[in-house]
Amino acid sequence: MGSASSTSSASSSGAGKRTGGAGATNQQSGRNRSGAEGGDASDGPQSPLSEDGRPSEKPASPAGEPGSDQASPLPDFDPLAPYRGAVRRFFTVWRHVAGLLMGGHIAYVRSLPEVQKTGLRSIGKRMLATILKPFVRSDLRGLPFPQQLRRRLEILGPTFTKLGQIMTIREDLLPKAVTQELDSLMDRLPAIPFEQVQKIIERELGDSVDVLFQTIDPDPLAAASIAQVHRATTHDGDDVVVKVIKPGIRDVVTSDLKLLEFFGGFLQWLLPRYQPKQIIEEFSAYTKREVDFDYEADHAEIFSANFRDVPGIVFPDVYRELSTADVLTMEYLGGLRPNSQAAFELSEAERERVVDLGASAIIRMLYKDGFFHADLHAGNLKILPGERPEDLQIGFIDLGMVGRFRADIRRRMLYYYYALVRGDVERAARYLLDMARVGENGDPQGFRRAVSDTARHFLMRSKQGSISLGQVILQSLSLGGRYRIFFPVEMTLMVKALVTFEGVGRTLDPDLDVVAVSRRHVQQIFRERFNPLTLGSEMLSNAPELVDVAMKLPQLLTSGVSYVEESMTDQPPSDPFSGLRSSVIAGSCIIGGVIAAVQGGPLWLSIPLFVLGGGLALWAR
Template sequence: MGVIAEQPAGQAEALQAKGFELMRSTKPQGLVRRLLTTWRHFLGLLAGGLTAHVRTRREEGTARGPSFFFLRMAAALTYPFVNRILRVEPFPVQLRRRLERLGPTYIKLGQILSLREDLLPKSITNELKHLLNRLPVVPLPVLVAIIEKDLKRSVDEAFLDIDPVPLGSASIGQTHRATTRDGDPVIVKVVKPGIRETPERDARLLRMLGRILQLLIPQFQPRQLVDEFCDYTLREVDLRREADNAETFSANFTDEPDVAFPAIYRDLSGRSVLTMEFFDGVSPDSPEAQQLSEEERRHLTDLGAQSIIRMLYRDGFFHADLHPGNLLILPGPRIGFIDLGMVGRLDEELRRTLLYYYFALVMGDAENSARYLAAIATPGPGANVAGFRREVTEIASRWKRASSFEEYSLGQLILDSISRGAQYRMYFPVELVLMVKALVTFEGVGHVLLPGFDVAEVSKRHIRVLFIHQFSPLRLLAESMRGAPDMVDAMAKMPLLVTDGLRVLEKVAHQPPQNPLTGLRGTLIAGSCLVAAAISMGFGVPWPVWTGLFVIAFFLALRKG
C-alpha cells in the first residue's frame, strides 16, 4: 500500500468531530448462527408485539372478554423472554430497534418498508423513517484494499489522494472525495467489506420468514415485500449497475443541458468501486439556494417538474430513492441528481395507465382518476373494487376542494389513495410507491424553493407536452412499424387460412344429416334389456336368461352410440 493507504494520525478524532464512529471489526456470522440470531429477534418481536398489544388494549379500555384473557396469558408466558428494555416500548419502536441490531441488510429492509404506506400502518412506517441513516465507517486502509483488489492496481496509480473522512456511510456503501491522477475531483463509492455476502445470505432467511408471515398476516403481503426488498438490495451491491443507471439517465436527458447526472469513470470503477464526477452544488434548503432570484427559483421548480414527469411517464426509468439529499442545485442554475443505485422501471402499459391517472388528477377528474388507479391495482381474494373506487373518488374530491398546497399535496393524495388498497384487498406494484416518493420529494423541494408552489398547475403544462409527444403522428407511425413484421406475417398467411376454413365449411355442408336418435341407440337397447330382465324375473323365467339380459344392459350402457 502507498501513501494514500497510510492511516493518518488522529483519524478517529476527525471522524468523531464529523459525527462518525469507526466500525468495529467483527467476524461474519455463519449461516446457522445468522439463522439463529434472526429467529431470536423474530420470535422476540412476536412476543414483544403481543405484550405491546395487551398494554394498548388496557390503555384503550378494551381489556375484557375471553380473547383478551388468552392474549394476556400468552403475553405473561412470553414476558420473561422479551428484552427488558424493548418490552416497555410500542411495537413500531421494537421493530425499528431490532432491525438496527440485526445490521445493514435489515436496516435497508426497514428503509424500504417505510415507503410502503399502502400496505403497512402509518405508525410503523413513520417509526421506520427514524432508522439509522449514518452507520459506523470503515477505516480508509480497509477500503484501499478493496479498491486495489477490484481495480487490479495500486490505489496510488489510480488516485492522487482520497479524503480519509467520508462524505457518507450508508448500510451498503461508503463515499469519499478523491482526486484522479489527471487532477479531476471525483467521488469514490466503495461497498463495505462483507456486505455482498451478507445480503445474499440474509435474503434466503428473509424469504423463508416472508413465507411464514404470509400465513399469519396475508393482508400486509409480507412475501411480496420481502421479494421486492431482496431484488432491489441484491442489485445495489453491484456498483456496475449504478454506473449503468447513471449513463442511462444521461442518455435520456441529452436534450436537456440543465439536468445533470454524474459522469462515470469506467476505468476507475468495478463491481465494488464506483468513481464518478463530483458535483459542486448545494442542497435546495441551503441559504445559498434561498439567495437565488425568484426567476431562477421558478426555473428550478419548473425544471424539477419536467425531469420527474419525463422520468416517470416518458422514459419509464426513474430515480427510486429520491429525497432532498439526492438533489443538488448546481451553478447555472441547474439540477443535479446523485445516488443512482436504486431505480424504478415501468413497462409501457403501466407507464401509460399511470400517465392517464396523473393527468386525471391534475385536471381534477376524480372519477376517472379512481378508475385508472383501480386498473393499476391487482385485486386479491375477496377484493371490493367498487368500494375502493368510491373511496378514492371521495379522497380526490376532497383534494380538489382544498385551496392550497399546505392543505393537501398531490403526492399525499396519491399516498392516501393507495393506502386504502389493503383495506379493500387491492394491491399495488412497488413502482407506484416509489413514484409517489419521487412526487412527494419534488413537491417538498418546490415548496422550499418557491412558497405557494402549485404542483398541479406546473404539471399540467408538462403533461400536455408529453401527450403531444406520446400521440404525435411520427410516434404512432413508429409504434405501428414495431408491429409491422407480425402484420406482414398475418397477411401472408391469410389466404391459406381462408382457404382451409372454406374447405372445412364445405365438408360440413356436404355431410348427410344425422339421425338425432343415433346417439341414443345404445341407451334405448340397454333400457329394453333391463326392462325385459325385470319382467323375466317376475314371471319365474330361469335365472340364466334374466342374468344374461342384465349383463347385456350393463355393457351397452357403458358404450356410446
C-alpha cells in the same frame, strides 16, 4: 496538489448520502439483555458475521510464528465449521422474529381501551400477554410495536436496516404508524480505516492509489452500512468521488437475504394482509443490485442518455476505467442542497427555475422514459447555480436504486396522472385499478368508489389552497389493503419521487401550485406521445406483428362469421364461395396498409386502408 496519501480533508458539504457521518457510533453497543431473549456472545455468529449481521473484524489468532520453539498445532477437522456462523445467524434472526411477535401482542393488549379489557376473550388476551412478558427483552417489552420493530431491525444489522427503509415506502400495505417510525432508522456505521479502503481500490483496479489518482482524501465524505465515499482527483484534474463497498458486506447481505426469504413464507402465512413475502422479494431484488456497483454505473449512463437533449438537468459521468463491481468512480457534483440556507438565498428567478426543472425531470422519468430515480430525497438533489438564472442546472446523484415501468404501465400511469390533474376522478380511479392486482376476496368496485371519493375530497380542497398530488396518490394506494387490491412497489417509489419534488418545491416556493405545474409538463408529454411521427414510429416497430395479423385476419373473421351462421341454422350455406371476393379485397387492403406503414408511407393512406379492410372482412360472407 499533494500525493494521494497526504491530501488534506475535503469538505463534506456535498455528500450525496442521507446517512450520518463517518464518525457515527453504533447505537446498539452495550445492549442490555434479559429474559429468554438474553444470552452471551454465543447467541450470534462470530464469523463471518457478528450478531448484528455486520462483518466481523476480529483478527484471526496466530497459529505460530516462523522460528519459534513452539510448532503450530494442526487444526482439528470440523466439517460443520463453514455452517456454524449461518446456523447461529438463523437462530439470532428467529429469536428476534419470535420476540417481535410476542412483544407485539403485549403492546396490543396494553393499547386496548379500558372498556375492551373486560369479557372472556379480553381476559384471555391479557393472560397470554402476562405469560409472554418474561420471554421478551426487558428494554423492548414496554415499547409500542412500531418502536420494537425499528429497534430490532437496527440490532440485526445493515441488511435488516435496508429492509426497514424499503418498508417505509409501502404505505399502501403497512400502517402509517409503522412507516413513520421506520423513517428514523439509523443507516450508519463507523467508517472503515482508509488502509482497508486503499487495499480494496488497489485490488480491484490493479494498481497503487498514487498511480490511479492524483489525490484522494483519506477522510470519507459519507459512510453507510454498505459502502463509504471518498473525494479524489484524477491525473487529468477532474474532481471525482470514489465509492467503495465495505469488506465482507456482500456475503453478509447474501446470507441475510436467504434467511429473509425463508421467514417471508412463514410471515405471509401469519400476516397475509400486509404481504410480507412480496415486500421481502422486492427488497431482495433491489438490495442485490445495490451491492453491485456495475448496476449503478449502468443506471447513470442510462439517465445521461435519456436526458442528453434536455438542458439544465445533469447526471454524474462514470469513469469506467476506474470502476468495478466493488469500486465506483464518478464525477463529483458539488452545488447546493435544496434545503440548505444557500438555496434559500437564491433569487426568485433561480428558485422558480429549480422547481420547473425538477418537475420536468421527474415527470419525464416517470411518464416518458419509465426509468426513474427510486431513492429521491433532498440529499440526492444538487442545485448548480450559473452566472445567470437561465444557466442554473440541477443534478441527481446516488443512482443505485431505480424504478422501471413497462410500456403499458407507463401509458396507464400517464393517463391516470393526467386525469387526476384535470379533475376527472372517475376516469383516474379506473386507470389506477387497471394497474393493480386484485387479491383473493378483493373488492375492485368498492376500491374504485373509495379512490374516487378520496381524490374528489383532495381536489375540492385545492380550490382553497395548494395540495399535494403525491399525497392524493398515496392515500389512494393506501386504500388497496382494505379492499385486497395490491400494487407493484414501483408505484410507491413513484409516489416517493413526487412527494420529494413537492416538498423541495414548496421549500423554495411556498406558493407553489403543484397541479398547475404538473399539468403543464404532463400536457407536453401528451403532445410528444400522440405526435403522428411517434405513432408512426410505434407502428413501424410493431410491423412484423401487424403483418402476421394482417395475413390471418380475413381468414379468422370469415371463419368466425361462418361458424356463427352455421350454428344458427341447420342448412349449409347456399353458396360455398360467398364472400370470397370481399375477403380477398379485405386482405389486400389490410396488407396494403401494413406495407404503406412499413415503407414510410403517409398515415392518411395506411390508416384508412386498415379500417376499410377490417370492415370488408366483417361484411364478407
